[in-house]
Amino acid sequence: MAAPVNLRIARFDSARHRATSPRRVGFHLLAAVNNSGHSGDRPNSRRYRCGDTVRQSGIYEVIHDREHREAHEVVMISGEHFPDCETCKEKVRFRLVRTAPYIFQDEDFEEDM
Numbered sequence: 371m372a373a374p375v376n377l378r379i380a381r382f383d384s385a386r387h388r389a390t391s392p393r394r395v396g397f398h399l400l401a402a403v404n405n406s407g408h409s410g411d412r413p414n415s416r417r418y419r420c421g422d423t424v425r426q427s428g429i430y431e432v433i434h435d436r437e438h439r440e441a442h443e444v445v446m447i448s449g450e451h452f453p454d455c456e457t458c459k460e461k462v463r464f465r466l467v468r469t470a471p472y473i474f475q476d477e478d479f480e481e482d483m
Contacts, residue, residue, distance in 0.1 A: 415465070416465070416466070417433070417463040417464065417465055418430075418452050418463065418464040418465070418466075419452065419460065419462075419463060419464075420451075420452050420453055420454035420455075420459075420460050420462055421451055421452065421454075421460075422451065422452050422464075423449065423450070423451055424446045424447060424448050424449065424450050424451065424452060425448060426448055426466065426469045427445075427446065427447050427448045427469065427470060427471055427472040427475065428445070428446065428466055428467070428468055428469035428470045429443050429444070429445055429466075429467045429468045429470055430443065430444055430445075430446050430464045430465060430466055430467060431443055431464065431465045431467050432444055432455075432462060432463075432464055433462065433463040433464070433465065434455060434457070434458050434461075434462055435455075435457075435458040435461035435462060436458075436461075438455070438457050438458050439457075443467060445470070446464070447472045447475075448472070448475065452464050
């Protein structure tokens with residue numbers, strides 16, 4: 371997996387670096403690479419616990435405690451609560467992989483009550 375990259379643009383005055391036109395201005399692309407292996411402030415890096423409310427419908431990775439089971443993906447619906455695992459109990463964690471709206475929460479497909 372590639373390390374996350376934070377990009378910023380730095381402005382410099384090329385006239386200070388060369389004896390060319392003092393009005394010439396350039397831009398450099400500066401990259402700060404995060405080598406920590408963590409995904410930083412990206413939304414999908416957050417881990418949710420059982421009992422937390424699902425904020426966004428989508429596909430979540432389920433991370434079990436101590437090799438109980440390989441990580442796997444599930445669909446969770448916003449407004450519901452993350453469940454506990456029968457084996458791991460409250461030590462199970464969830465990570466958002468990709469949002470995907472539940473069709474019956476879409477205004478064109480809402481169920482009539």
